[in-house]
Amino acid sequence: MNSPYYMRFRVSQEYKHGVHDGLDLVGVDSKDIHSTVNGTVIFAGWENSSNHNQGFGQYVKIRKDNSNEVYYFGHLSEIYVRANDRVSVTQVIGKEGSTGNSTGSHCHYCCRIDGVRGNDKNICTISGIPNKIGTYDDGYRVGSVEYLKNSSYKGSSIVDALNEIHVDSSFDNRKRLAIKNNIVSYSGTPAQNTKLLNLLKQGMLVK
Numbered sequence: 001m002n003s004p005y006y007m008r009f010r011v012s013q014e015y016k017h018g019v020h021d022g023l024d025l026v027g028v029d030s031k032d033i034h035s036t037v038n039g040t041v042i043f044a045g046w047e048n049s050s051n052h053n054q055g056f057g058q059y060v061k062i063r064k065d066n067s068n069e070v071y072y073f074g075h076l077s078e079i080y081v082r083a084n085d086r087v088s089v090t091q092v093i094g095k096e097g098s099t100g101n102s103t104g105s106h107c108h109y110c111c112r113i114d115g116v117r118g119n120d121k122n123i124c125t126i127s128g129i130p131n132k133i134g135t136y137d138d139g140y141r142v143g144s145v146e147y148l149k150n151s152s153y154k155g156s157s158i159v160d161a162l163n164e165i166h167v168d169s170s171f172d173n174r175k176r177l178a179i180k181n182n183i184v185s186y187s188g189t190p191a192q193n194t195k196l197l198n199l200l201k202q203g204m205l206v207k
């Protein structure tokens, strides 16, 4: 998943091509908005500086490097970048808010080809965020290392704990996670699963 958030966020409105051209996302653990691409800021500011209730309100628009994809982060309360800034994936570019045509704090996250309205790409397909109202966990990052965390899980099953945060819990993916986390020759033993689970609960499971 590649969302503008670290850790948990909620999808509050689904993507519906032609009707709602992006996802409405609400940060649960943090309101920081991170760039989801390496690219160049092509706009950062108010959609209408004399009417802060119009459209996206305060928003950031980023053109992805070597691509015609332009990403929008709408309704922000604060902006930390300016037009022509270079930004990289994970960089904090602003704070979620409720500016513009909005009734509650959220970020309208969408992608338009060449920035043309109506030319939206399916944001769920390109970001991996499910097109379904619900709470998801995009882990968090320290430098370039991404981690998964599920500190609220109380049970003893790594499968259930991963499912709860909508991470693939198949044997193959657990094996991949085990290798990344230096658990050798993973075969799904209770001891190996407990190790994975403990790392996940502590937020130290490398993604």
Ligand SMILES: [Zn+2]
Binding pocket: 013, 020, 022, 023, 024, 107, 108, 109
């Ligand atoms: Zn929206």
